[in-house]
Amino acid sequence: MNSEILKQLDGYDNVINEREVLKRYGYDYRLDRGFVRKYLERLHPRYITTKIIDIIEETPSTKTLRLDSVEKYLPPFQAGQYISVNVDIDGIRTSRPYSISSSPDETAYYDITIRRVEGGFVSHYLLDSTKIGNTLQISSPAGNFIHNPIIHSNELVFIAGGSGITPFKSMIQHAVNTGISRDIWLIYGNKNSEELLFHDYFTIVAKKYPTIRYVQVLEEGGASYNGYITAKIIKEVVGDSSSKTFFVCGPQGLYKHILNELQTLQLKPRQIRMEMYGVPTDVFKQSGWPEDVTPDSKFKITIKNKKEFTVAAGEPLLNSMEKNGVIVPSLCRSGECSLCRVKLISGKVYQPEGVKLRQADRRFGYIHSCAAFPITDCEIML
């Protein structure tokens, strides 16, 4: 606006006076240089450099790594959340998410409990090649597999398969340590008793607190329930389920099976919380996977303005990019958190069920590279 007009507006002089005074007594924002970042470091640091302060052998295939921050500060987390561990293995930079298995009230460390994955990459490295005193770079805690007292019941059914027990260890330990009122039924499915994680801990707390029930279901037999976790077993263990909230965590195979079983209990969707757990390893067997794409199929991936490489079918795009030195941020590696989102300019990818794409992502060709399997040659933009 023309300043001559401005000067004639009623009240102009008052505004100018106020501005003059504030010029003398106002705030010098230079004092806040760097404040936002420094503040956020306490709650949501971009990464944390940790040191392995202890390694606990849990079962023949599983160890717990106890991590403390090199800076001696770990941000708070909610029981059930995970961290992503960044590793550099033989020149390949990648990451893996692990639920924190310790309780949030044990503030001196984060525990992550790692089971050896057959044909795995990072689990072998973490189990075989790390020692007490080594440093590990991790993300700050993330994830939505948490109990929300406003909308979830205090009567909780925890259904775990194999290493999917880790978030429940945190939740149960948190309830025990802090005395919050929870009625818990833990149903733990595993191959055999040898592979049960935290078995002694759960046995002790279940004995001590009548509000915690601990039931094992073993594939190879030898427990009070054997085979797979079924609706029948759940019904027998928990009784009426109408007022309870179900939390489910375990390998991919467990979900389809459990969802079918839970369906017979006629639960509402709001009663079921599922933790994401990677992407299907047997992607060739998934519904919707194109028949003509076999494990021998090879595709050319072009990263716009950056790189070209060939990939074999059946590997998530994110993994292929990492193997070829193309690094994008990643966190959940299960198609949920959206950190690894890239734009698919041309070509086709297979996206398993449950990938959380937004309407705008679908329309404009954005994909989560951790949960996108190329099924043709593809051009990608970062």
Added chain:
Amino acid sequence: MKYDVIVIGAGNAGLTAAATLAKKGVKTLLIEKHNIPGGCATSFCRGRFEFEVSLHQLSGMGTPERPGPLRSILDSVGVLDTLEFVQMDKLYRVVVPGLIDITLPADKEGIVTALQAKFPEEKDAIKKFFDFVWQFFMEVIGAFYLNDPDINQKKYPLYYKYALKDTQSVLNEYFTNPMLKAVITPYWTYMGLPPSKLCFSDMAALLFSYAEFKPYHIKGGSQMLSNSLLEKFYSNGGEALFNTEVQKLLVKNNSVYGVKTSDGTEFQSKYVLSNASAISTFVDMLDDDKVSGQVIEPYKGSSIGTSFFTIYCGLDCEYDKVGINEETNFICNTANPEYDYELSKVVDTDQSSFIVTCYNVFDNAMVPEGTSQVVLVTMKYADAWLKVPPAQYYDEKCRCAEAMLNNAERVFPGLVSHIEEMEIATPITHMRYLNHPGGGAYGFDQYVKDSTLFISPKPPINGLYCAGSWYGSAGYQPTLTSGHSAAMAIVKDIRNK
């Protein structure tokens, strides 16, 4: 690498600026810290729901036959046809439980009739007030939108008298019932200052613009707008870097010549347009303390504006099952906006007034069939939240959400029992995702003394331009407009050289 212009930040203003520049054939690089475009104009997924983050009611659109200023800008950038806009026929519903429940339609006559029915004792004043607001705004249009070359007091008497006045004193000239004043002005929360502090011009603009040009929803949410702008930018040859943070502005002899990103890469350009906050741009990105001091000087008296406490809810039922019938609902605890404003400075929400927005009243594609999404939001400054110890942060979030939901239950009984997915955002959340001091979603407090009338959005460094809520008005229409204006100023400067 050399560019004509580098745009910092892909918020509303940065995206519009980038899209405008690319369309004009200017070689532009857009740099964004986050991995997606939009800033506030975005969405996120939880469970089977996708939540709109920030867009409530898009202003300034108008109809194709009678286009508003924003429609023209979106058209000139080339994204208008790529988006679907849904017109709302109501402004809002205001409820003060036990005291009043009134819904105002989105047209002047309808507003007057609805208010007169509830406040018959002030029937004439209501008519007079709205006539006055319209006359006032017609003067604004005549003088400024139509670029009258000879603006003077005789021609535009209302403008000269009321332009700098506060809203409350104008309301007091017309009305006595505080409840009536309160139900006319709940939009103050869209500006972040209560009627006693909010410039009357701003309130008049809100009422006039929403009633004349109608409030709109963007089908698919605000992320559709952000992505459309980015897509237009790309198709006109623009380049963008995501997950990349600008750390420093490169300045020599009071002229900007590029930026340095956090990985140490330098990008050179003749112009830099910043959509980052004024504090990031002028303080964090400028190394020279003296230069920094000079550039931030005009903002010394500005205070960091409000942020929000928001509860995003995915319901396992249709919205009408819990009594929601309108898209925008102001649920107030009292008829006293001044008191509500004071409450925005504390962490607690048990007495806070709040807005309940249900987007899928107008857009069923937002949610799976048989469900709905409802967002509750109240104004909260960050100061009190900044003092919450990190160890108590998650419990505080939950406590405050529960208190607000309990109040919502008074108007929408059964709401909580239908929530399937919930996410809570605090001022700290906004600070984290926007990188704004205080999580200031509206930039600085929107006092008239700090408006573009008194502070030029163009900082005194050659080649440096700024756009977005920190450098003028906040909200979708203003920020989209400011990005377009800043880009056009650069285009003009390039052509003049």
